[in-house]
Amino acid sequence: MDAGLRAEFLRRKDKDQAARFGEDAEAIWAVDAENLPWLKRVVAEHGWPGKSLVGEDGAFAAWLLVQHADRDPAFQRQCLELITAAADLGEATRAQLAYLTDRVLLAEGQPQVYGTQAIGRDGRFAARKLRDPDGVDERRASAGLEPLAAYLASMLDSYGPPKPLMVPCQACRADVPFWPPDDPADNLSVTAACPACGETATVTFNVRARAE
Numbered sequence: 001m002d003a004g005l006r007a008e009f010l011r012r013k014d015k016d017q018a019a020r021f022g023e024d025a026e027a028i029w030a031v032d033a034e035n036l037p038w039l040k041r042v043v044a045e046h047g048w049p050g051k052s053l054v055g056e057d058g059a060f061a062a063w064l065l066v067q068h069a070d071r072d073p074a075f076q077r078q079c080l081e082l083i084t085a086a087a088d089l090g091e092a093t094r095a096q097l098a099y100l101t102d103r104v105l106l107a108e109g110q111p112q113v114y115g116t117q118a119i120g121r122d123g124r125f126a127a128r129k130l131r132d133p134d135g136v137d138e139r140r141a142s143a144g145l146e147p148l149a150a151y152l153a154s155m156l157d158s159y160g161p162p163k164p165l166m167v168p169c170q171a172c173r174a175d176v177p178f179w180p181p182d183d184p185a186d187n188l189s190v191t192a193a194c195p196a197c198g199e200t201a202t203v204t205f206n207v208r209a210r211a212e
Contacts, residue, residue, distance in 0.1 A: 001052065001053060001054065001055055002053055002054060005042070005046075005049065005053065005054050005058070006053075006054040006055045006057070006058035009049070009054055009058040009061035009062055009065075010057060010058060010061055012031075012035050012038070012061065012065060013060075013061035013064055013065065015031050016031050016032075016035065016064060016065065016068060017064075019031045032068050032069070032070075032071065033071075035065050035068070035069070036069050036071065036072060036075070039062070039065050039066060039069065040072075040075060042062075043075075043078070043079065043082070047082060048062070048079065048082035048083050048085070048086045048091065048092065049062045050086045050089070050091025050092055051090075051091055051092075052091060059091065059092060059096075060096070063083070063092065063096040063099070063100065066079045066083075066100065067099060067100060067103055070103075070107065073104070073107040073108065076100070076103060076104050076107065077104050077108075079100065080097075080100050080101060080104045083096060083097055083100055084097060093144070094142070094143040094144050095143050095144050095145055097143065098113070098114040098116055098139075098140070098143035098145060099114070099116045101113055101114065102114050102115070102116045102117045103116075103117060106128060106129070110131075111129045111130055111131040112127070112128060112129065112130055112131065113130075113131055113136075113139055114136065114139055114140050114143060114145065115127035115130050115133075115136050115140065115148045115151070116145070116151075118151075118152060118155060119180070120162025120163070120164070121162070123161040123162065124152070124156060124161065124162070125152045125155045125156055125159075125162060126152065127148060127152070136148050164177035164178055165177070165178055165180060165203075166178075167192075167201055167203050169194040169196065169197060169199055169201055170199065170201065171194065171197050171199040172194065172196050172197040172199070174194055174195065174196035174197065176192050176193070176194045176195070176201040177192065177195070178190055178191075178192035178201070178203055189202055189203060189204040190202070190203050191203075
């Protein structure tokens with residue numbers, strides 16, 4: 001095992017989690033921007049950093065960092081191929097493979113398979129667009145995951161009810177709450193009524209081309 005590499009993965013994982021639990025968007029952006037090129041260099045040198053190389057906790061940290069490498073979907077796809085092989089060898093877990101599979105599929109505009117990626121909706125969490133919803137619990141069980149309903153309920157217990165986003169009303173400047181679309185690539189705008197004056201507000205999402 002490479003103890004130095006393991007320690008660096010754990011340091012970066014802790015920094016990643018501190019930024020996210022602090023809910024500071026700029027801090028999250030900065031830590032992701034720092035981690036991505038470093039992780040790409042590690043993967044180029046070692047392949048997927050599995051538990052034999054960096055220990056079980058280091059391999060978990062590697063998976064967490066690639067989950068958050070959303071600004072480079074091609075790299076996430078590359079890592080998905082590597083972690084698929086690693087899971088077959090016991091170097092990564094089936095649950096890690098399931099989470100990264102869903103992340104990559106949604107980034108590519110496809111429905112997810114395991115329902116690991118959720119979105120706030122009307123005070124609850126719901127799975128984003130999902131392939132074959134009737135068979136999701138069987139697929140989750142094959143990856144060692146709990147049923148989808150239990151997973152979403154645990155998110156609610158852990159994080160509390162999700163809050164809607166806010167946009168100022170153009171008529172009276174009051175805050176207008178709205179829920180973002182499941183996939184902005186499919187639905188570029190949403191409308192919501194101002195609770196103060198009843199004026200309809202439209203929020204348009206700017207979706208960049210995936211090649212950028």
